[in-house]
Amino acid sequence: MAETARTDSQESRQVDEIFALQLSDFPRALRLKQEMAGARQTVAHERSKLLTDYFEKNGFDLEHPLLRQADSLKYVLENTNPVIFPDELIVGSVTEHRHGAVMFPEFQAAVIWPEMLSLPFRKHNPVNVSKEAVEDFSFRIFPYFKDKNIHQWAKVHYGYPEGLKVMEKFVFYLIAHANGVSHLIPNYRVAPELGFNRIMEDARKRRDAITGTDKAAQLKREFYEAVIIVSEGVLAFAKNYSRKAGELADAEQDPERKQELAELSRMLAKVPAEPAETFREAMESMWITHAAVLQENSDLAVSFGRMDQFMLPYFLRDLEKGIIDFKKAMDIALCLYIKTNDHTPLVPSAGESLFSGSATNQSITLSGLTPDGKDGTNALSYLFLRALDLLRQREPNVDCRFHDHSPELWRQKCLEVIKSTGAAPALYNDEAVIPAMTAKGQSLADARDYGVIGCVETSVQGRTYPMTGSILLNLATTLELAIYDGVFPLSGRQIGPKTGWLKEFTNFDQLWRAFVAQLNHLVKGSVEAETLYERAHAELHPIPLLSAVLDGPMEKGKDATAGGAKYNSSGVWCVGLADVTDSLAAIKKLVFDEKRLTAAEMQAALEADFKGHETVHAMCLHRGPKYGNDEPEADELAVRIVQAVDQTYGLHRNFRKGVYHVGYWTMTMHTGYGRLISALPNGRKKGAALASGATPVSGAARKGPSAALSSTAKLPAACLANCIANNHKIPASILNEPGKLQVLEQLVKGFFRKRGMQIQFVIADQSLLIEAMNNPELAKDLLVRVSGYTAYFGDLNKDMQQEIINRTEDRI
Amino acid sequence: MADSQKSPGIRKRVRFALLGGGLRVLARSINKARGKDLWLDRALRQFEGVWRFESGNRKLYRHLILEGGKFRVSRECGRPADFTFTIYSSSATGLRARPDRVLEVLIANKIGQSGDLHYLYQFGFIMSLYRRTTLFKGKSIPIEGRGQPPRD
Numbered sequence: 001m002a003e004t005a006r007t008d009s010q011e012s013r014q015v016d017e018i019f020a021l022q023l024s025d026f027p028r029a030l031r032l033k034q035e036m037a038g039a040r041q042t043v044a045h046e047r048s049k050l051l052t053d054y055f056e057k058n059g060f061d062l063e064h065p066l067l068r069q070a071d072s073l074k075y076v077l078e079n080t081n082p083v084i085f086p087d088e089l090i091v092g093s094v095t096e097h098r099h100g101a102v103m104f105p106e107f108q109a110a111v112i113w114p115e116m117l118s119l120p121f122r123k124h125n126p127v128n129v130s131k132e133a134v135e136d137f138s139f140r141i142f143p144y145f146k147d148k149n150i151h152q153w154a155k156v157h158y159g160y161p162e163g164l165k166v167m168e169k170f171v172f173y174l175i176a177h178a179n180g181v182s183h184l185i186p187n188y189r190v191a192p193e194l195g196f197n198r199i200m201e202d203a204r205k206r207r208d209a210i211t212g213t214d215k216a217a218q219l220k221r222e223f224y225e226a227v228i229i230v231s232e233g234v235l236a237f238a239k240n241y242s243r244k245a246g247e248l249a250d251a252e253q254d255p256e257r258k259q260e261l262a263e264l265s266r267m268l269a270k271v272p273a274e275p276a277e278t279f280r281e282a283m284e285s286m287w288i289t290h291a292a293v294l295q296e297n298s299d300l301a302v303s304f305g306r307m308d309q310f311m312l313p314y315f316l317r318d319l320e321k322g323i324i325d326f327k328k329a330m331d332i333a334l335c336l337y338i339k340t341n342d343h344t345p346l347v348p349s350a351g352e353s354l355f356s357g358s359a360t361n362q363s364i365t366l367s368g369l370t371p372d373g374k375d376g377t378n379a380l381s382y383l384f385l386r387a388l389d390l391l392r393q394r395e396p397n398v399d400c401r402f403h404d405h406s407p408e409l410w411r412q413k414c415l416e417v418i419k420s421t422g423a424a425p426a427l428y429n430d431e432a433v434i435p436a437m438t439a440k441g442q443s444l445a446d447a448r449d450y451g452v453i454g455c456v457e458t459s460v461q462g463r464t465y466p467m468t469g470s471i472l473l474n475l476a477t478t479l480e481l482a483i484y485d486g487v488f489p490l491s492g493r494q495i496g497p498k499t500g501w502l503k504e505f506t507n508f509d510q511l512w513r514a515f516v517a518q519l520n521h522l523v524k525g526s527v528e529a530e531t532l533y534e535r536a537h538a539e540l541h542p543i544p545l546l547s548a549v550l551d552g553p554m555e556k557g558k559d560a561t562a563g564g565a566k567y568n569s570s571g572v573w574c575v576g577l578a579d580v581t582d583s584l585a586a587i588k589k590l591v592f593d594e595k596r597l598t599a600a601e602m603q604a605a606l607e608a609d610f611k612g613h614e615t616v617h618a619m620c621l622h623r624g625p626k627y628g629n630d631e632p633e634a635d636e637l638a639v640r641i642v643q644a645v646d647q648t649y650g651l652h653r654n655f656r657k658g659v660y661h662v663g664y665w666t667m668t669m670h671t672g673y674g675r676l677i678s679a680l681p682n683g684r685k686k687g688a689a690l691a692s693g694a695t696p697v698s699g700a701a702r703k704g705p706s707a708a709l710s711s712t713a714k715l716p717a718a719c720l721a722n723c724i725a726n727n728h729k730i731p732a733s734i735l736n737e738p739g740k741l742q743v744l745e746q747l748v749k750g751f752f753r754k755r756g757m758q759i760q761f762v763i764a765d766q767s768l769l770i771e772a773m774n775n776p777e778l779a780k781d782l783l784v785r786v787s788g789y790t791a792y793f794g795d796l797n798k799d800m801q802q803e804i805i806n807r808t809e810d811r812i
Numbered sequence: 813m814a815d816s817q818k819s820p821g822i823r824k825r826v827r828f829a830l831l832g833g834g835l836r837v838l839a840r841s842i843n844k845a846r847g848k849d850l851w852l853d854r855a856l857r858q859f860e861g862v863w864r865f866e867s868g869n870r871k872l873y874r875h876l877i878l879e880g881g882k883f884r885v886s887r888e889c890g891r892p893a894d895f896t897f898t899i900y901s902s903s904a905t906g907l908r909a910r911p912d913r914v915l916e917v918l919i920a921n922k923i924g925q926s927g928d929l930h931y932l933y934q935f936g937f938i939m940s941l942y943r944r945t946t947l948f949k950g951k952s953i954p955i956e957g958r959g960q961p962p963r964d
Contacts, residue, residue, distance in 0.1 A: 110929070110930060110933045111929075111933060113933040113934065113936060113937045114933055114935075114936020114937050114939070114940055115936070115940065116937070116940070116953075117940045117941070117944060117952040117953045118940065118951060118952045118953075120953065121951030121952065129953070131953060134953060135851070138851070138855070138937055139854060139855075139858060142930070142933070142934075143858075143859075146928075146930045147930075149930075151929060152928055152929065152930060155928075160926075165926065168925060168926070169921055169924070170918065170919045170921070171919075171921055350918075350919050488921070490920075490921050491900050491921040491922075491924070492868075492900060493900070493921075493924070675920075676919075676920065676921060
């Protein structure tokens with residue numbers, strides 16, 4: 001633990017002490033966990049109600065969006081009823097419910113409208129909703145935001161371009177901006193370090209220093225004014241909690257809880273207004289700021305960043321003063337972890353096939369290199385890792401970083417926790433991630449300070465507005481368009497340019513050119529759609545609070561949505577890499593190189609979903625080269641595809657003048673999209689799941705995990721700035737055998753030595769997963785790693801459950 | 813492939829005539845059902861919109877119009893539709909079975925769509941209100957005045 005400069009044996013003793021802690025040592029956490037697990041998700045009404053009340057009363061000022069948004073957010077924060085649940089040590093509820101679904105009518109909340117009446121009764125992931133909420137949303141809130149939501153605003157005000165129309169077909173690409181501002185790591189350290197009084201003071205000074213009277217100066221002045229207004233809102237939000245805690249303390253009979261509530265009241269009167277002095281104050285300051293930020297921005301992967309780094313000074317100071325020990329710190333960490341589960345996104349039934357089981361994916365990043373290139377592993381890295389192990393919840397998403405000189409103990413403990421939880425943490429290699437980020441223009445010191453967002457995405461914490469989930473691109477449909485002359489086979493509609501039919505091609509280059517042409521078309525369309533949404537965000541939904549806790553906007557006097565952040569990238573996540581690789585490799589080898597069948601025969605077999613073309617199917621399945629076997633034929637194509645996608649996005653800049661970072665992770669979209677994709681030349685039949693993330697197709701990696709990892713490690717890091725999800729499944733029974741954990745350790749080490757970027761595991765026996773598919777009780781707490789986030793197996797749809805069961809087992 | 817620019821064949825015309833007939837029945841049924849549900853009545857009074865249903869080549873079409881507190885069906889409409897469903901394949905008729913599940917049909921690309929999504933969702937909500945007045949209501953928050961929804 002470099003920062004504490006302790007000896008190896010001291011470090012080992014501390015780690016032993018941390019890992020000796022058991023959940024039974026924390027009865028409060030046990031109770032809170034049970035309460036949270038038993039609370040059914042409920043549609044939140046309060047925020048939307050307050051927002052609509054405000055706008056109905058004050059109007060929707062189109063001339064001054066920054067001030068309008070700031071004033072409305074302040075109103076929401078001031079008037080939100082503080083909710084403190086029994087036993088809580090960390091308070092600040094994101095919704096009025098213990099487990100709420102935050103609604104953003106200014107974004108896409110209305111998508112749930114058609115099924116609001118049946119939400120409590122739906123078979124999969126039912127959600128409570130009060131009759132009052134349905135009535136208010138249906139007859140007042142949704143109608144009010146009819147022409148004030150981002151999607152419609154973009155369509156009406158900037159035309160209705162082809163890029164948006166193609167997006168509305170869902171299957172080619174999706175743009176997350178319609179759902180809000182998300183997928184980033186705010187600079188949450190400013191709340192405990194500075195406090196909002198200093199932020200306000202800074203904004204006032206900067207505002208008063210503006211001398212110009214032109215439009216630019218006016219905008220800057222408005223921005224700083226907006227920061228002041230929202231900061232006042234945050235302070236009111238915290239003060240209301242302080243008051244509530246005081247009231248509860250006065251009424252409390254139990255002396256211990258009375259004292260806790262009184263302390264909470266004192267603390268919230270101080271933070272986040274003023275700097276935090278203790279570990280507990282710092283954690284509370286960060287959380288209540290997060291809860292306030294989530295009233296402005298929808299929580300899809302708004303992440304915490306490197307908590308073990310920025311919380312360390314408070315912890316060490318407390319330790320030195322003797323006011324904290326590992327047990328007390330763990331109690332606070334567990335309370336925070338449980339609190340992160342207090343809200344999840346509301347997914348319509350149709351969306352369950354695409355995003356089922358996803359929480360909000362608030363990530364915490366642990367260990368890794370510090371900005372000055374030293375090892376950052378410290379006592380809190382281990383403590384936060386152990387907290388994950390003790391709770392085994394899907395939220396927060398815990399991610400662990402490694403570099404060439406990471407402590408062996410850190411590696412061991414991470415793998416032990418993976419074995420124990422069966423799914424988390426995910427592991428990241430600094431030696432690949434950092435070069436990927438510097439390749440996109442980020443400074444070395446900043447790149448070293450990356451954190452993980454949401455599923456697997458990497459971004460410089462606190463200095464980037466990266467929207468890492470911005471564009472979802474379906475590579476499998478791109479290939480379909482290349483095979484079918486730009487026509488999408490499922491609908492029969494002409495979507496892409498006419499680049500010819502596979503049956504007309506006489507060599508592989510023609511097919512490749514068609515693929516690149518279709519890729520260009522979809523990339524251009526997705527950028528066009530994203531640009532409109534980003535413009536709509538800047539004009540309709542600026543975010544002064546989030547801007548106040550990001551590096552850049554305060555210095556530039558510019559909202560983050562307008563490009564105020566230091567870095568302004570957009571993230572792309574691609575589905576279908578392995579299937580497209582294997583498909584192109586199969587056509588190249590079987591049709592053009594070895595001429596085992598004609599292009600027309602391949603086309604006919606695909607159109608017939610291989611029915612009546614069993615020989616062709618067998619050839620595609622067994623004679624085509626497959627990515628995941630460390631063989632150049634397929635692996636080189638995978639590299640070529642990855643480079644082509646990166647280069648194509650590299651031709652464009654986003655609305656904020658930032659670059660696109662491309663990655664390969666798929667959440668559950670590889671099963672959802674798989675249902676809409678026709679037969680592919682790798683032998684995959686119509687409707688079957690696509691391969692997850694950057695992982696080889698299930699069953700295709702026949703040479704074992706080392707070869708599979710070697711193939712993945714060949715993907716050039718410079719083209720993977722939005723990271724990858726590299727999913728591997730190992731039977732728990734194998735990992736329980738003596739020495740197998742060490743084998744796994746060597747496997748991971750070898751992968752990282754080859755500059756592989758990321759790896760994540762499902763540790764479960766096939767028999768258990770199959771049993772859990774039919775046993776909801778067993779499935780509800782069974783953690784698995786999807787293609788990115790951690791989920792409960794029981795929350796996944798059947799297709800996704802089956803995909804995890806079908807995943808290649810690494811028999812190490 | 814499926815999107816021909818030729819004049820629609822007799823089967824397509826018949827199918828579209830049936831769809832038009834179905835929409836008329838639906839419009840009449842909803843108008844009638846408003847007496848069973850205060851929210852449905854309120855929705856019909858408060859909302860308005862024009863939903864266009866058209867064939868893949870856009871040569872066959874019908875408009876479902878909500879105005880003046882009731883639904884009606886018309887071949888032509890005096891103003892642009894708020895939302896358009898383009899029916900590419902007969903399998904899109906699944907829409908009739910579960911109209912509140914239009915999103916599923918859209919995701920499956922069985923029908924095309926264009927226009928203001930607010931009207932798509934509003935249509936889905938009205939259909940969910942209508943559905944709970946029918947024999948096929950499934951499980952739903954009870955009709956106004958007939959019970960209480962679950963609370964957390």
